[in-house]
Amino acid sequence: MNSKITNQLKEKYEAINQDVETHLEGLLHSKPINYWDYIQTDALLNLQIQHTVFPDEKVFIMYHQISELLFKMILSEIEQVAKDDNITTEIFTDKIMRVSRYFDVLTSSFSIMKDGMDVNQYNKFRTTLTPASGFQSAQYRKIEFASTELINLIDKRFRDTIDRNTSYEHAFEHLYWQAAGKDYKTGKKTYTLTAFEERYKEEFIRFTKFYQFNNLYSKFKSLPKEAKENKALTEAMRHYDYTVNIKWVMAHYNTANHYLNINGKTAEATGGSEWVKYMHPKYQKRIFFPDLWTEKEKETWGTNI
Numbered sequence: 001m002n003s004k005i006t007n008q009l010k011e012k013y014e015a016i017n018q019d020v021e022t023h024l025e026g027l028l029h030s031k032p033i034n035y036w037d038y039i040q041t042d043a044l045l046n047l048q049i050q051h052t053v054f055p056d057e058k059v060f061i062m063y064h065q066i067s068e069l070l071f072k073m074i075l076s077e078i079e080q081v082a083k084d085d086n087i088t089t090e091i092f093t094d095k096i097m098r099v100s101r102y103f104d105v106l107t108s109s110f111s112i113m114k115d116g117m118d119v120n121q122y123n124k125f126r127t128t129l130t131p132a133s134g135f136q137s138a139q140y141r142k143i144e145f146a147s148t149e150l151i152n153l154i155d156k157r158f159r160d161t162i163d164r165n166t167s168y169e170h171a172f173e174h175l176y177w178q179a180a181g182k183d184y185k186t187g188k189k190t191y192t193l194t195a196f197e198e199r200y201k202e203e204f205i206r207f208t209k210f211y212q213f214n215n216l217y218s219k220f221k222s223l224p225k226e227a228k229e230n231k232a233l234t235e236a237m238r239h240y241d242y243t244v245n246i247k248w249v250m251a252h253y254n255t256a257n258h259y260l261n262i263n264g265k266t267a268e269a270t271g272g273s274e275w276v277k278y279m280h281p282k283y284q285k286r287i288f289f290p291d292l293w294t295e296k297e298k299e300t301w302g303t304n305i
Helices: 003-014 020-029 035-039 056-082 089-116 119-129 138-147 156-161 168-172 176-180 191-214 216-221 231-260 275-279 295-299
Strands: none
Touching: 003 020, 056 089, 056 119, 056 138, 056 191, 056 216, 089 216, 089 231, 138 191, 138 216, 138 231, 168 191, 176 191, 191 216, 216 231, 231 275
16 A cells, blocks of 8 residues: 555544554445445435325426425535635635526426426325425525525515614514415414424524524625625626526426416415415515615516516
């Protein structure tokens, strides 16, 4: 064995108080790696549990599982930015564009659902999904928390009444996606929203404690003036913002409309949400990085599509 490698291995294991020979002996008993074990193919392909006999339900399940995997990749990229205290403009730009490419895949992939499922099959098996709803994707909610300051995720109707001194509990009750399952006049929440909060609210609170000051927008604003004026970075930030909050959202919206707008009448979503006003960007005007857009661009956000 190459003596240099031997010495490096010894240094590695001594640094963690481990015996290098014990670890080398372990290699004698280990199996060679193969593709199916490394990727966990068998486990992955057995996660598609249908609730009905309709073949296209499997398309629906796998599509959402693929989306969740992409969300996990996105969160990994954002985390690297968030935890880098000395991030360079080049790395920041690279990470933002990586995330944008993942969302480009998510946006184009909606054709799998829009054109890849039988409408009649969907409208039969979807009844078995009640009261589940797409807004219950905890990973997507985390992507939003990790991308921007909380004020930019507040329901537009209440944004002017909330500031940095507002308690987290009060702000949380007015996040835009609460509109998918809450009657603000009565305060009554749907079972869909209540179940989601019971499962994830405490986790979200822990998550946002770190990202309150380490989200992409806050990290960007903390950069030196020269970096904040870097054209490649600002264009990457705008591209990400537009891709997530208009292109991806509208692809989702148009797919939902394809299946739920039946004979000119809009059907209720499985979670009972008023999905048209919850999803369409012109109503909520979700913008991650408002300082990077002109007043005119923000005013017309989501209207010219």
